[in-house]
Amino acid sequence: MRKKIVAGNWKMNKTLAEAQALTAEVLGMVADEVTNDAVIILCTPFPFLLTVKNQLGTNRIAVGAQNCSEHDSGAYTGEVSAAMLKSMNIPYVILGHSERRQYFGEDGQLLAKKVDAALRHGLTPIFCCGEPLDVREKNQHIELVKKQVEEALFHLDAAAIQKIVIAYEPVWAIGTGKTATTAQAQEMHAVIRQQLAAKYGHTVAQEISILYGGSVKPDNAKELFACADVDGGLVGGASLKSRDFVEIIKGVG
Numbered sequence: 001m002r003k004k005i006v007a008g009n010w011k012m013n014k015t016l017a018e019a020q021a022l023t024a025e026v027l028g029m030v031a032d033e034v035t036n037d038a039v040i041i042l043c044t045p046f047p048f049l050l051t052v053k054n055q056l057g058t059n060r061i062a063v064g065a066q067n068c069s070e071h072d073s074g075a076y077t078g079e080v081s082a083a084m085l086k087s088m089n090i091p092y093v094i095l096g097h098s099e100r101r102q103y104f105g106e107d108g109q110l111l112a113k114k115v116d117a118a119l120r121h122g123l124t125p126i127f128c129c130g131e132p133l134d135v136r137e138k139n140q141h142i143e144l145v146k147k148q149v150e151e152a153l154f155h156l157d158a159a160a161i162q163k164i165v166i167a168y169e170p171v172w173a174i175g176t177g178k179t180a181t182t183a184q185a186q187e188m189h190a191v192i193r194q195q196l197a198a199k200y201g202h203t204v205a206q207e208i209s210i211l212y213g214g215s216v217k218p219d220n221a222k223e224l225f226a227c228a229d230v231d232g233g234l235v236g237g238a239s240l241k242s243r244d245f246v247e248i249i250k251g252v253g
């Protein structure tokens with residue numbers, strides 16, 4: 001079901017003690033200050049997932065992983081499977097983040113398998129797509145993002161696609177302080193929704209949450225989240241600071 005979602009991607013940051021401190025701060029501020037019903041997710045490094053999950057208890061805030069293997073088990077040293085995440089009751093997993101694509105060579109074919117693995121074990125994938133700067137400068141961003149969506153997701157049937165959350169994250173905006181304008185974000189989100197509608201029908205497309213990611217900050221969250229096809233955000237750097245993250249969550253309305 002289409003929901004407003006704000007997910008923090010901690011990437012490879014924080015020690016255990018720092019992760020616990022950040023979680024405690026976010027918990028307190030969300031309880032005291034957040035009045036909207038946005039789904040809030042903390043995507044922590046693997047080693048902290050269970051600790052943060054236990055710390056959150058039955059609170060409305062959920063945890064998510066930042067990646068998972070396409071395999072369920074086996075001789076894949078250093079990998080973490082969707083089955084393992086499910087066994088810890090981790091509900092969300094980010095897949096296809098541009099840093100995974102860029103530094104770990106993840107492509108559409110592999111991501112389709114990771115999406116399948118996540119769904120097979122009942123996890124909700126937060127599937128990332130987005131173009132690098134040179135692609136946007138050549139005005140090929142729409143074509144590329146549509147290709148990323150098609151390659152990794154379009155083997156799914158209508159029931160499965162509705163279990164996916166999509167995050168549009170222009171690579172040139174990630175960690176750079178350079179945010180897409182509301183017009184740029186809305187344009188791409190509408191393109192993705194139209195693409196989903198063309199494949200799965202209007203009703204299904206309307207049920208899918210599409211988040212924006214790329215230097216979302218307290219001072220731009222509200223206007224980005226107000227765009228018709230932007231259903232919240234995937235937040236990197238600003239999710240490492242409790243005050244900034246909570247202000248962004250409040251930007252949902």
Ligand code: PEP
Nearest residue numbers: 174175213214215236237
């Ligand atoms: C991200 O890592 O998904 C991200 C959007 O990072 P940042 O908010 O720091 O640009």
